[in-house]
Amino acid sequence: MPRKTMIEAIRDAMDVSMGRDEHVVVFGEDVGFFGGVFRCTQGLQAKYGSSRCFDAPINESGIVGAAIGMAAYGLRPCVEVQFADYVYPGYDQIVSEAARLRYRSNGDFTCPIVIRMPTGGGIFGGQTHSQSPEALFTHVSGLKVVVPSNPHDAKGLLISAIEDPDPVIFLEPKRLYNGPFDGHHERPVTPWSKHELGEVADGHYTVPLGRAAIRRAGAALTVLAYGTMVYVAAAAAEENGIDAEIIDLRTLLPLDLDTIVASVKKTGRCVVVHEATLTSGFGAELASLVQENCFYHLEAPVARVAGWDTPYPHAQEWDYFPGPARVGRALVAAMEA
Amino acid sequence: MTDAGMLRFHVPEPEVRPGGAPDFSNVTIPKAGSVPRPEVDVDPRTIRDLAFSIIRVLNRSGEAVGPWAGLLSDDELLEGLRHMMTLRTFDARMQMAQRQGKTSFYMQHLGEEAVSCAFRKALAPGDMNFPTYRQAGLLIAGGYPMVTMMNQIYSNEADPLKGRQLPIMYSSKEHGFFSISGNLATQYIQAVGWAMASAISGDKRIAAGWIGDGSTAESDFHAALVFASTYKAPVVLNVVNNQWAISTFQGIARGGSGTFAARGLGFGIPALRVDGNDYLAVHAVAKWAVERARRNLGPTLVEYVTYRAGAHSTSDDPSAYRPKAESDAWPLGDPVIRLKNHLIHRGLWSDERHAQAEAEILDTVIAAQKEAENHGTLHSGNKPSIRDMFEGVYEEMPPHLRRQRQQAGV
Numbered sequence A: 001m002p003r004k005t006m007i008e009a010i011r012d013a014m015d016v017s018m019g020r021d022e023h024v025v026v027f028g029e030d031v032g033f034f035g036g037v038f039r040c041t042q043g044l045q046a047k048y049g050s051s052r053c054f055d056a057p058i059n060e061s062g063i064v065g066a067a068i069g070m071a072a073y074g075l076r077p078c079v080e081v082q083f084a085d086y087v088y089p090g091y092d093q094i095v096s097e098a099a100r101l102r103y104r105s106n107g108d109f110t111c112p113i114v115i116r117m118p119t120g121g122g123i124f125g126g127q128t129h130s131q132s133p134e135a136l137f138t139h140v141s142g143l144k145v146v147v148p149s150n151p152h153d154a155k156g157l158l159i160s161a162i163e164d165p166d167p168v169i170f171l172e173p174k175r176l177y178n179g180p181f182d183g184h185h186e187r188p189v190t191p192w193s194k195h196e197l198g199e200v201a202d203g204h205y206t207v208p209l210g211r212a213a214i215r216r217a218g219a220a221l222t223v224l225a226y227g228t229m230v231y232v233a234a235a236a237a238e239e240n241g242i243d244a245e246i247i248d249l250r251t252l253l254p255l256d257l258d259t260i261v262a263s264v265k266k267t268g269r270c271v272v273v274h275e276a277t278l279t280s281g282f283g284a285e286l287a288s289l290v291q292e293n294c295f296y297h298l299e300a301p302v303a304r305v306a307g308w309d310t311p312y313p314h315a316q317e318w319d320y321f322p323g324p325a326r327v328g329r330a331l332v333a334a335m336e337a
Numbered sequence B: 001m002t003d004a005g006m007l008r009f010h011v012p013e014p015e016v017r018p019g020g021a022p023d024f025s026n027v028t029i030p031k032a033g034s035v036p037r038p039e040v041d042v043d044p045r046t047i048r049d050l051a052f053s054i055i056r057v058l059n060r061s062g063e064a065v066g067p068w069a070g071l072l073s074d075d076e077l078l079e080g081l082r083h084m085m086t087l088r089t090f091d092a093r094m095q096m097a098q099r100q101g102k103t104s105f106y107m108q109h110l111g112e113e114a115v116s117c118a119f120r121k122a123l124a125p126g127d128m129n130f131p132t133y134r135q136a137g138l139l140i141a142g143g144y145p146m147v148t149m150m151n152q153i154y155s156n157e158a159d160p161l162k163g164r165q166l167p168i169m170y171s172s173k174e175h176g177f178f179s180i181s182g183n184l185a186t187q188y189i190q191a192v193g194w195a196m197a198s199a200i201s202g203d204k205r206i207a208a209g210w211i212g213d214g215s216t217a218e219s220d221f222h223a224a225l226v227f228a229s230t231y232k233a234p235v236v237l238n239v240v241n242n243q244w245a246i247s248t249f250q251g252i253a254r255g256g257s258g259t260f261a262a263r264g265l266g267f268g269i270p271a272l273r274v275d276g277n278d279y280l281a282v283h284a285v286a287k288w289a290v291e292r293a294r295r296n297l298g299p300t301l302v303e304y305v306t307y308r309a310g311a312h313s314t315s316d317d318p319s320a321y322r323p324k325a326e327s328d329a330w331p332l333g334d335p336v337i338r339l340k341n342h343l344i345h346r347g348l349w350s351d352e353r354h355a356q357a358e359a360e361i362l363d364t365v366i367a368a369q370k371e372a373e374n375h376g377t378l379h380s381g382n383k384p385s386i387r388d389m390f391e392g393v394y395e396e397m398p399p400h401l402r403r404q405r406q407q408a409g410v
Helices: A006-020 A044-048 A060-073 A088-098 A134-138 A151-163 A229-239 A257-267 A282-297 A324-336 B044-051 B074-099 B113-120 B137-141 B146-154 B186-200 B219-230 B261-267 B279-294 B335-345 B351-374 B386-390 B399-407
Strands: A024-028 A053-055 A076-080 A114-119 A144-146 A168-173 A213-216 A221-225 A244-248 A251-253 A270-277 A303-307 B128-130 B207-212 B235-241 B271-275 B300-305
Touching: A006 A024, A006 A044, A006 A076, A006 A151, A024 A060, A044 A053, A060 A076, A060 A088, A060 B128, A060 B186, A060 B219, A076 A151, A088 A114, A088 B186, A088 B219, A114 A151, A134 A144, A134 A168, A134 A251, A134 A270, A134 A282, A144 A151, A151 A168, A213 A229, A221 A229, A221 A257, A221 A282, A221 A324, A229 A244, A229 A270, A229 A324, A244 A257, A257 A282, A257 B399, A270 A282, A270 A324, A282 A303, A303 A324, B044 B261, B044 B271, B074 B113, B074 B137, B074 B146, B074 B279, B074 B335, B074 B351, B113 B137, B113 B235, B113 B279, B113 B335, B128 B186, B146 B351, B186 B207, B186 B219, B186 B235, B219 B235, B219 B261, B235 B261, B235 B279, B261 B271, B261 B300, B271 B279, B279 B300, B279 B335, B386 B399
Parallel strands: A024 A053, A024 A076, A076 A114, A114 A168, A144 A168, A221 A244, A221 A270, A270 A303, B128 B207, B207 B235, B235 B300, B271 B300
Antiparallel strands: A144 A251, A213 A244
């Protein structure tokens, strides 16, 4: 099976979707002729024409708002916000409009749009090229929120998102675009061509929304993670000799609670890991759900490892990013509790 | 270097506040018939003056004059009068229903009836409006059932929106009326997106965006103008300048210095300013802009100069911030009376027939109201089910919502 980078897989998902459904349109800043600042839309304009893939003015509210109008018409826009850090001007359109259109019109109008945005840190992106704003979307009823961690899932999840009848926030960990990353920044990056999850089937396939994947089966402890943290957690468990069950959530909303609960009831311990800041982060929801559903099976408090409650710094990149050492300490502490 | 003195902060103030005598002497009203009517494929650069004038058809004597006149048949004019009168009566009854506690909230169109009623008649089936909360004339003139509007206002068992929406936030795809949102200006850019989609699809349908003077200050107004201009979207961008945004006069959104229509010029969008209380002028300008869009000539921005004669909403008391008699002093008058006088002038109407029509319309509205109230009102009678509260968040209900619905006991 061919191996692809996450960038190629994402591009492939849009290519396949545009080829199958003429209602799929792709636009955003620098998305058209140039093919995107991360090359995710390279070649799409040449292949499908500038009516299907085009550049947009620098206005996130405009991009999302226009997409909502197009979806109300009957198209299926898959739009890009250049960095998740720049989604805020479009937030009103996402929260007040896209998320609620079906509900408030009782299905008279619907909003099948996908908003792709590169997310996450670990790239010396500083304050406005590193944020992980997923909790700002998981708090919004009517949205679906997806974070893939590998090329295979990225393609299958993106095709599912484009075909989904409701608005999907599709967060792409840019640290994973070219290869998996376990937080060991001092080591050379392994390309996706060396990783089995870099295998991306040609043509159409889907990975269903709302279902987690168990990346490593284990008996001692459950790790709930998504995006880059899946690899960090795996490295931390390996380095500390902990038989962790690592769950890649893949979709944060709606959440695959059954897989989580089954795992924690088996292991009795749970550590939640995310890059985003701690307070009111998505980890709080996860910890709360585990506590509510697994209380009598828990051997230790549910622990959270997250970004600090500060803006994302530049020089202190590796003291901010929850790397394998910090995650490892939390895993050991959870085992000893 | 000269000493310019200390800087001073500027906050615009309306000419008059409560207790003062209304004064519109600073509002320049061009003569009816004085503004030329360009061809729809005119070079936008050559008609910049139209953004600073006011297109008017009906003069003081009730005659239709000038190049924008003569587009409507007698029957269409009579129908237009009936639509405006119906909207006004509907408003009055729903306002009263709110006072009687039958609903929580209402917003009138008093004085602005011509804008949405006349615009609606310039559209073709399939075109889509993206209205604000003050364009129900689009529904009345579009033949949407009045009972259904009332069911929505009462949030009763027959409410098409299942009690989820605040009163007057209607939605009807079938009638070309996009779902109303409480968030201002959001629909303006969505209208542009809808129009872009129509062009992408090689369709013939066009869109119309709606916004008030106050909301032009919102960022999405700017977004809409950029996108509409960039992609030459088949959209009519309507600005209803009724002088007031709740208690805030139009000067706070920087009206008065320049015009709202003129905002379009910087984007290369042709812009027209029209007498919003002149049914014939509104219709003629709407038709012009709609034709431009339909012929793929791109967007048009239209400013309707009118006056919000009523309170902002049932929760508002305008006497706290503007003179009581200000609407009477408004130089463009009342749209219903002006069309009525025109029809009388033409020998098509009379005071007697007008009074008779008023009575008939009132009967029709009261009958609709009775029918709606049989389906319940906000605090009495039948209601949408509690189950409906959980439906429609997504196409398929996800597990967490199913659990919450069970917790709610439904």
